[in-house]
Amino acid sequence: MNLRAKAMSLFLLGLVRLLTGAQARWYGCPPKAEQRIYFANHQSHADLVLIWAALPKELRSITRPIAARDYWTASKLKRFITTEVFNAVYVERERKGEEDPLQPLVDALESGDSLILFPEGTRGFAEDPQPFKSGLYNLAQRFSEVVLIPAWIHNVQRVIPKGEVVPVPVLCSVTFGEPIQLGADEPRAAFLVRAREAVMALRDV
Template sequence: MHDAITRRRPPTDDDGLEHWTAPPCHKSGRRMGRHARAARRVGLICLWTLIASGPQAILIRRHGTAKIRFARFFWAKVCVLLGLHVQVRGTLAGTFRDRRAVARGERPVIFVANHSSWLDIPVVGGVLPTVFVAKSEIAGWPIIGTLARLGRTIFVSRQRNNTGRELQDMTDRLADGDNLLLFPEGTSTDGSRVLPFLSSFFAVAKPGRLEQAGAPVPPKVLIQPVSVVYDRLEGLPVGRARRSVFSWYGDMDLAPHIWKIGQWRSMRASVVLHPPIDPEQFRTRKELANAVHRIVNEGAAELRQDRRDDA
């Protein structure tokens, strides 16, 4: 199984995009104001994380849905502290449930989204009642790894000998009533397109003979395609050049990107929750992956072309 957020090489300075990735800086006073804004936001997010870690550390040891509800509240608050407004279109298919609900026949939901930035985590995390699936390297990252574990993230690797264990982890979570979130592009992008989805990510939704051999069968699920686009920057529509403000991919370092994001006064992400689909309606995993990709891709394209001032 491929990892969820391996990143592509970023544009170089020769691409002429670096000029667009930071707020305009005409006077030193304004520059100091933007730096103060970024410092305040980073500080508040660190403080909020410290405050929230205690309750979540307790909740993840208990049965019930409180740990998922609190995680969603945590990420929504991070967006507020960043000055990032999240606009949601469509109806949420997933809900909060437990193992008994799944045993009665209720279907967990696997959310499938496009992926262009670390910002996708707080954006969709604040909207969806879900558990993330992320690459195993994140578990060792300072602070981020701790947050991921507190959010009960499922870590996956590229090693084939771990595939069975990772599928088992996902199966167990679904059976417990959790929803999952997948980024099946296998990488983050520059935000201008949605790469083809890797069918291996859909193994838990449509297991084949190899996955089923000697392992518990995952509960029946629904898949809800999700399109995410960052479409407003300080009240103005985001074109192709300014899309690089939000994108985090390739060899980009995380800390400088967070610092730049924190300097902008306001931002907006639009999230489209498409109608859920039943994996059993597709003959093969590849057909399922292609169908979900088409929905997410078309939704993202429509959001990028939408220039209505409805912020």
């Protein structure tokens, strides 16, 4: 990370913690430098920033958030933050031809990185998460050695209410739960329901 990116990282970390507290609650697992996929509910563009800020420094350096290319490269500032500060993995929200949308995630996992993933795919505005898409299942099937950690992000949608651009200070937290595993011969639909339930179970912890 160059000096400019390091300065931006410190600035963002301070800003996010000032506005939200960015508290991490390790309920079902300790913070550990092992290869993981953190998967969480998704209600705001700020989810990516909050979960990044909640991780300890030693985990932030080895963990890459998934970012929608069309949104997070729409301006030079967003592109700089997600590329130079977050080291994000960009994904396309619209499938293009025969290209596998999961390939950037596969490449990152094959390189030994951990990931922050939002299995709903797009932001939801209901209290409960939307049904999970198949990406988490496909990655769990291919990378059985990677630890799957459910997480629930509390209150972040209130930091920037819909239609507003100025953030509002609101205490937020991220609760990390007990790891789950893909069962032998477990059907995709059953696994995705179980993974979603593991995230929702952390809401009232």
